[in-house]
Amino acid sequence: MRFKTLLCYPLALFALTVPMFAQQPQANITGKWIMTADIFGSPTYLTMELKQEGDKLSGTYTGDKFEGQVKGASFHLLATGDGGVTSDVNATVKDGVITGTSVETHPSDKTHPLTYSFTATPVPVLKRGTPQRHEFVPTIYYRQFSPFNKPVLTVAPGDTIHTTTVDAGGSDMNGVKRVQGGNPETGPFYIEGAQPGDTLVVHLVHLKLNRDYAVSDDGLVDRATDNDVAVKLKDNGKTIRWHLDAAKGVAYPEGAGEGLAHYTVPLHPMLGCIATATSPGAQSPPGTGDSGSYGGNMDFNEISEGATIYLPVSNPGALLYLGDAHALQGDGELNGNALETSMDVEFTVDVIQGTHLRARRIETPTHIMTMGLNGSLDDAMRSATGDMVRWLDHDYKLTPSEIAQLLGTASEYRISEVADRNAGIVLKINKDRLKPLLAKTK
Numbered sequence: 001m002r003f004k005t006l007l008c009y010p011l012a013l014f015a016l017t018v019p020m021f022a023q024q025p026q027a028n029i030t031g032k033w034i035m036t037a038d039i040f041g042s043p044t045y046l047t048m049e050l051k052q053e054g055d056k057l058s059g060t061y062t063g064d065k066f067e068g069q070v071k072g073a074s075f076h077l078l079a080t081g082d083g084g085v086t087s088d089v090n091a092t093v094k095d096g097v098i099t100g101t102s103v104e105t106h107p108s109d110k111t112h113p114l115t116y117s118f119t120a121t122p123v124p125v126l127k128r129g130t131p132q133r134h135e136f137v138p139t140i141y142y143r144q145f146s147p148f149n150k151p152v153l154t155v156a157p158g159d160t161i162h163t164t165t166v167d168a169g170g171s172d173m174n175g176v177k178r179v180q181g182g183n184p185e186t187g188p189f190y191i192e193g194a195q196p197g198d199t200l201v202v203h204l205v206h207l208k209l210n211r212d213y214a215v216s217d218d219g220l221v222d223r224a225t226d227n228d229v230a231v232k233l234k235d236n237g238k239t240i241r242w243h244l245d246a247a248k249g250v251a252y253p254e255g256a257g258e259g260l261a262h263y264t265v266p267l268h269p270m271l272g273c274i275a276t277a278t279s280p281g282a283q284s285p286p287g288t289g290d291s292g293s294y295g296g297n298m299d300f301n302e303i304s305e306g307a308t309i310y311l312p313v314s315n316p317g318a319l320l321y322l323g324d325a326h327a328l329q330g331d332g333e334l335n336g337n338a339l340e341t342s343m344d345v346e347f348t349v350d351v352i353q354g355t356h357l358r359a360r361r362i363e364t365p366t367h368i369m370t371m372g373l374n375g376s377l378d379d380a381m382r383s384a385t386g387d388m389v390r391w392l393d394h395d396y397k398l399t400p401s402e403i404a405q406l407l408g409t410a411s412e413y414r415i416s417e418v419a420d421r422n423a424g425i426v427l428k429i430n431k432d433r434l435k436p437l438l439a440k441t442k
Helices: 004-008 227-232 377-396 400-410 431-441
Strands: 013-017 031-039 042-053 056-061 064-069 074-080 086-094 097-106 109-122 133-135 153-155 160-165 185-191 199-209 213-217 239-245 250-253 270-276 295-297 308-312 320-326 343-352 361-363 367-374 411-417 423-430
Touching (some): 031 097, 064 074, 160 185, 199 270, 270 308, 320 343, 367 411, 377 400, 377 411, 377 423, 400 411
Parallel strands (some): 013 064, 133 160, 153 185
Antiparallel strands (some): 013 074, 031 042, 042 056, 074 086, 097 109, 199 308, 199 343, 213 239, 239 250, 270 320, 308 361, 367 423, 411 423
């Protein structure tokens, strides 16, 4: 549909013209604004930052710079985006609220423009009080990363939450089935002050296994098998129960055959899923087995204790979900699942305003990481590399030549996921390589 152009592509060129307005008191509109566009009855959130100096206007619209003019309490603008799509906007300011109408016209179909209305309100000041700790016991779990689910708890930036998850099949720490399977999530948590266009920061403080077993199986996913291997494993697919020995810090398969009778693996608790809710204007909320720019079912084994995850915010309050606890997972989640279990989770939240992050990012004490998620490993690698290029450009102010030199000598790639619809590739850069560059960002 034509309106997807508006939702998916930022406006590259922004021109503002002033027709003959009735004389009205001039309203200063300097500041950051959240726009709610009504497109066929579905709200979609956009952002703009305006700086007014007399009748001159400058700033950014969905992250892109523009210059223009304003007169009185009304303004008219003509925006031209990628592909030549134009948005003809008429708006007024009253009592601190901008209301307007946009007519979007695609160059290939000028006879059928899309008309929608919008309102815009100033971005609230982000309040940071004394950090609080919250104990939250979930009574309901969700199986979509939906913006329409009622928040289970409201917290402030800097707060810490301690809660629990069920396993991917919906069973809790006592083995009691609480919800249908498919990675049911704890949440959503509403973070005060988080607005569309911001970045939600989630730091995993503690991940603690809360029962002594996990389940997996003995299959291998299609992406990991050729024809010969597929034939050899054709009778596989049995459920395997693993004992979790927290005292010794290891797991081993219960009732193992002779070959694995003495096999153990070190426990490494991690979260398979962590996400912000998708935009209410999306076609439908994704299921908790899926992944995307919002995070989701990423199944990356370095999303563990001590990691920090950066997620784009698409809704007021961000609406944070988490779940799909694993006691351990090898790269790629080759069995189609990991050592699926339940977990106690403690995490802190924060908000970075106005960053317009395109996709999830990860940081550990030793590395910064970008994650590509796509239908093929090749495309996932391109996505991970592209986002790292943007990170090094924006935060470290490197030239294209310097970026290429750094990536060519410091890149570490990991296959994070091949079991689901999206394959995952993670690009890691060791912070030791970045230390000499930090002075340029200050």
